[in-house]
Amino acid sequence: METQARLIVDVARLDEDGERYQGELSLALLDLGASEVFAPKGALAYDLFAQALGTELLVRGTLSLPLNCICVRCGGEFQKVVQDRDFVTSIEISEATDFLDLTDEVREAIILDLPSYPVCSDTCKGLCMTCGKNLNKEICACQKAGSDRRWATLEGL
Ligand SMILES: [Zn+2]
Ligand SMILES: [Zn+2]
Structure with a gap:
């Protein structure tokens, strides 16, 4: 069976200056579902920096998730990578905190970034x-x- 690594910060052993956490969360683990206009295409990649500041664990960084989308204007299929460059969360910690699982936080953050109305291009002209x-x-x-009718009107003036 494939192991599904969660995003776990080892708070008890965290470097004083903070540590970088990079990796991927599998789609099976995240269970993001799909809509009529998009389907996740691969794992969610994260590149985060975690630092303990007093009684707080501060985690910030970038999340990205590749999607297959269907344009709501023209119906065409296209691919897009949803990126959240400003992911940030802070969690209260204490002397007793050893591990913190951030998988659900990351999952919720990326869900907010999923498109409801994907468009293949800003200049997509759509369907007639x-x-x-x-x-x-x-x-x-x-x-x-x-356009012929418009010309006819102009000529009629
Ligand atoms: Zn389009
Ligand atoms: Zn037409």
Whole structure:
């Protein structure tokens, strides 16, 4: 069976100056689910720095997760990496704290970054409302007709 490593900070042995934690959390472990417009494609990567400051453990860094998405405008499939460069959390610790499991914190943070309305590109033109053709690939007859009508109106002035 594949071992599913969680993100665990060894607080009791943590270097005074802090320590870097890098690794991956498997999708099976995170159970992020999927929606109609995206599906996680690979493990969530983390690159974090953990430091104990008094009675607090401060952890900050970057999370990233590759996704397969479906554009809500044109229906095209595309890939995207969701990145959270400002992940930060602080957890109260005491003399008695030895290990802290941050897997759930990371999971919740990345869920907030998942797209509800992914778009393949800011300039995606979407589909024609009339005939359904992908306007990124071609200009359909309806679009041409529409512009012809506009010209006709201008000429009529
Ligand atoms: Zn699109
Ligand atoms: Zn059309």
